[in-house]
Amino acid sequence: MPTFTYQGITVHYTETGLGRVGPLVVLIHSGSNSAAQWDGVAAQLGERHRVLAPDLYNCGGTSPWPGPGPLTFDAETQLVRALIARAGGSAHLVGHSFGGGVALRIAALAREALLSLTLIEPPGYPLLRDAGHEEAYADYAGVRDAFLAAVGRGDHAAAWQGFIDHYHGRGDAWAGLSERVRAKLVARSPTQIGVYQAQDSNPTTLADIARLGEETLLLQGEHAAIAERSFCALITATAPACRSIIIAGAGHMSPISHAQEVAEAIDAHISARQL
Numbered sequence: 195m196p197t198f199t200y201q202g203i204t205v206h207y208t209e210t211g212l213g214r215v216g217p218l219v220v221l222i223h224s225g226s227n228s229a230a231q232w233d234g235v236a237a238q239l240g241e242r243h244r245v246l247a248p249d250l251y252n253c254g255g256t257s258p259w260p261g262p263g264p265l266t267f268d269a270e271t272q273l274v275r276a277l278i279a280r281a282g283g284s285a286h287l288v289g290h291s292f293g294g295g296v297a298l299r300i301a302a303l304a305r306e307a308l309l310s311l312t313l314i315e316p317p318g319y320p321l322l323r324d325a326g327h328e329e330a331y332a333d334y335a336g337v338r339d340a341f342l343a344a345v346g347r348g349d350h351a352a353a354w355q356g357f358i359d360h361y362h363g364r365g366d367a368w369a370g371l372s373e374r375v376r377a378k379l380v381a382r383s384p385t386q387i388g389v390y391q392a393q394d395s396n397p398t399t400l401a402d403i404a405r406l407g408e409e410t411l412l413l414q415g416e417h418a419a420i421a422e423r424s425f426c427a428l429i430t431a432t433a434p435a436c437r438s439i440i441i442a443g444a445g446h447m448s449p450i451s452h453a454q455e456v457a458e459a460i461d462a463h464i465s466a467r468q469l
Contacts, residue, residue, distance in 0.1 A: 195255060200276045206255030207248040207277060208232070217309070217464065220278060220285040221247040222293030224447075225389035226382045228254030231290070234453025239461060243286070248277050250296070254387045265388040267396055271299040278307050286464045289313040289356055290449050292389055301410075302402040309469040311406070312460050313429070314413040315446055316424040317393050318340065321400060322425055332422035337361075338390050349378040357386075363417045363445035377405075393462030403432045410436035411463040413456060415444035422446060 195206050206365040210227045211219075218237055221232040229247035236245045249256035250270050274296060278285045286309045289297030294316025301311055323331040337360050344353035354376070355368040368376070410433065414426045430438050437457050444452040 197255070198277070198280060199443075200273055203257045203260065203273075204255075205248060205257075205273060205277065207234070207243065207246050208236065210236040210245040210247075212242070216242065216244035217468065218278075218285040219243045219245045219460070219464065220274065220287050221245065222274060222287070222289040222296050223247065223250065224290045224449075225292030225393075226253065226379075226386045230254065231450055235449050235457045235460070236241060236458035238454065242461060243464065244281075246277060246285075248274060248280060250274075250293070253382075254386065257323045259388065264391040265397075267299045267392050267398070268303070269293050269328075270296045270392070271303060275300060275304055275307060284309050286310045286312075286460075286467070288312040288314070288460055289316060291446065292317060292393070295393070295398065298398050298402065301406065302398060308310065308409065310409045310411070310464055312411045312413065312448065312463055313424060314449060314456070315418055316401075316429075317422075318396065318398060318425040318428065319393055319421065319467075320396055321398070321403075321428065325428060327424045328394040329419045333419060334421040338394075341386065342390065345383050350383050351376065353383065354379045360419065361446040363415075363419070400428075400432055403429055405431035405467050408437070409467060411459065412436055412438040413441060413448065413459055414438065415441050415446055415448045415452075417443070417445040436468065 197204050197206050222246050228249050239245050251259040252358045284307050287297050294313040298316055301308055307457045319334045340356050341353045358368045359365050385453055412426055441452050441455050442449045
């Protein structure tokens, strides 16, 4: 797995596809996950594009966030921008969940690095609260609070059971995981706490979203939870020029469960931007 050094931090990433001759696509994973979540999508996009997928701080093979202070979306943004700069300076950017929040910050802070933008159920929970989407915000906050409470009492398995069952849209998702996968998730509890801290201090504004245009594709699983559905609706209402697609049969983890459909939608969006 290739690496580079950014401000003394070792950053791991995967590289798939057409080497230096293909259009550059950068895939940003969901919170507490890693670049490995993109394996299915990257394999398909790599037939036509050069695809890079970094591990964010304290994920996969990348070093933990060194501080000072808690991890923020803007800190993750700088890490991804460093990778884009090394690879050519601009990219078709794809972000899922927490990674979508990072992608939104890049769109807000460094539009020159953006050839196109694909957001897959990005987080914008403070904006939901501020816009009066109380039921949707409560859905997010309930999962967060239950996770943090379970970790606080030392029951990491219960924390992840509630989290996994919620975001996979069914009550038996945790039960269906192997012991090895469960153990990996439990080990990620500190990372997920950092993710929640970043999400609750997300600096993205409605003005940032209003600047999104035809360069933006918004993907949503048919069975997305209410918080993610509501934020996707807020994006389309605020940035009406962006295009939205529902992935039939998918929940929140569509890049894993529906890799082919997600890859096809991304590829079509990128190709349209290159015409």
